[in-house]
Amino acid sequence: MPPKKATSAPLHLSDTALELIASRFRALSEPMRLRLLSCLMPGARTVGQLVEASGSGQANVSKHLAVLREAGMIGTRKEGPSTLCFIADPIVNELCEMMCCRLREEMEGKARALTFPAG
Amino acid sequence: MPPKKATSAPLHLSDTALELIASRFRALSEPMRLRLLSCLMPGARTVGQLVEASGSGQANVSKHLAVLREAGMIGTRKEGPSTLCFIADPIVNELCEMMCCRLREEMEGKARALTFPAG
DNA sequence: CATTTATATCGTCATATAGCGATAAAGCAA
DNA sequence: TTGCTTTATCGCTATATGACGATATAAATG
Numbered sequence: 359m360p361p362k363k364a365t366s367a368p369l370h371l372s373d374t375a376l377e378l379i380a381s382r383f384r385a386l387s388e389p390m391r392l393r394l395l396s397c398l399m400p401g402a403r404t405v406g407q408l409v410e411a412s413g414s415g416q417a418n419v420s421k422h423l424a425v426l427r428e429a430g431m432i433g434t435r436k437e438g439p440s441t442l443c444f445i446a447d448p449i450v451n452e453l454c455e456m457m458c459c460r461l462r463e464e465m466e467g468k469a470r471a472l473t474f475p476a477g
Numbered sequence: 478m479p480p481k482k483a484t485s486a487p488l489h490l491s492d493t494a495l496e497l498i499a500s501r502f503r504a505l506s507e508p509m510r511l512r513l514l515s516c517l518m519p520g521a522r523t524v525g526q527l528v529e530a531s532g533s534g535q536a537n538v539s540k541h542l543a544v545l546r547e548a549g550m551i552g553t554r555k556e557g558p559s560t561l562c563f564i565a566d567p568i569v570n571e572l573c574e575m576m577c578c579r580l581r582e583e584m585e586g587k588a589r590a591l592t593f594p595a596g
Numbered sequence: 597c598a599t600t601t602a603t604a605t606c607g608t609c610a611t612a613t614a615g616c617g618a619t620a621a622a623g624c625a626a
Numbered sequence: 627t628t629g630c631t632t633t634a635t636c637g638c639t640a641t642a643t644g645a646c647g648a649t650a651t652a653a654a655t656g
Contacts, residue, residue: 371515371577376508379576387503388614389495396490405633418615420634430583439623439632449579453572457498458490460568464549507644524603537645539604558602558654598656605650612643620635626628 385429386453390414391422394443395450398432404440504548505572509533510541513562514569517551521563 371379385391390412397403397411405423409416423443426432433446445451490498504510509531516522516530528538542562545551552565564570 371511373508375577375580376511376515378580379573380506380508380511382576382580383502383572384506387499387506389492389499390614392490392495392499396495406631409633415616416633417617417635421614424634436623441633447579449575452575453502454498456568456571457501458494460566461494461497461501509644525601528603534646535603536605536647540644543604555653558652560603600653600655602653603651606648608646608648610644612641614639614641616638616640618636618638621633623631623633625630 382429382431385425385431386450388422390418391426392454394419394422394426395431395445395454398443398445399451402442402444404437404442406440408443501548501550504544504550505569507541509537510545511573513538513541513545514550514564514573517562517564518570521561523556523559523561525559527562 386395393412394408397408403411405416405419408423409419412419423432423434427434431445431447431450432443434441434443436442505514512531513527516527522530524535524538524542527542528535531538542551542553546553550564550566550569551562553560553562555561
């Protein structure tokens with residue numbers, strides 16, 4: 359990171375808090391990670407199942423799972439020879455649902471605007 | 478971007494939808510942008526006020542504001558010689574509040590764990 | 597028109613990270 | 627032990643992006 363100039367921010371949120379919050383949102387900012395979370399929403403899956411379902415490489419999936427685990431969004435435990443992954447923070451479902459709903463509203467609004475242009 | 482291999486994702490969310498959702502979360506994944514949004518939560522501010530409050534350079538603030546505007550999270554309108562910025566999507570407040578609450582819970586949990594170890 | 601103010605944009609650098617292949621590590625079977 | 631399976635990690639390249647300085651645009655003012 360480049361050196362930060364001193365911030366005189368009149369905020370109730372500290373720099374540390376902002377970094378933490380940003381890192382959580384950053385974990386959700388990649389389509390592949392959202393895809394993995396989406397695969398986990400119906401229930402727990404092994405890494406191998408996620409590799410197959412995501413259509414990406416095993417190394418890539420493993421790395422993305424590590425990001426999600428560090429962000430506290432998923433948990434893992436050994437299950438026989440495999441590693442079982444599961445959503446560990448219910449906030450994941452809420453956040454994604456909120457975002458999906460919001461996008462759907464916007465899309466429908468734009469569709470209406472195209473259907474009835476200029477009101 | 479490197480060429481994408483064909484995805485055979487068994488998902489109810491399309492690649493396009495995942496990209497859209499990810500881009501929204503990505504807009505929230507930088508501390509500086511969260512700081513700007515935080516400055517806007519009490520009410521609208523001009524770009525100049527945000528530059529002063531954020532402690533960053535004007536060019537940098539302008540670029541981050543553009544990201545937030547493209548993500549539909551803030552709106553702008555000319556107000557005399559200045560440009561007034563305001564939060565355009567109430568989802569911003571909800572998302573940030575949720576994330577803050579969640580982090581606070583986790584921090585308090587860890588603090589308790591340190592206070593009463595292995596308790 | 598010239599100037600000042602307020603924003604936006606451009607060029608550049610440094611860093612972060614997605615994706616890939618190869619390999620390592622851990623567990624189980626024979 | 628060897629071999630197989632599953633997952634994690636390493637090395638690499640290409641790309642994306644944050645931060646900065648300089649410049650360009652736009653509006654108000656003299």
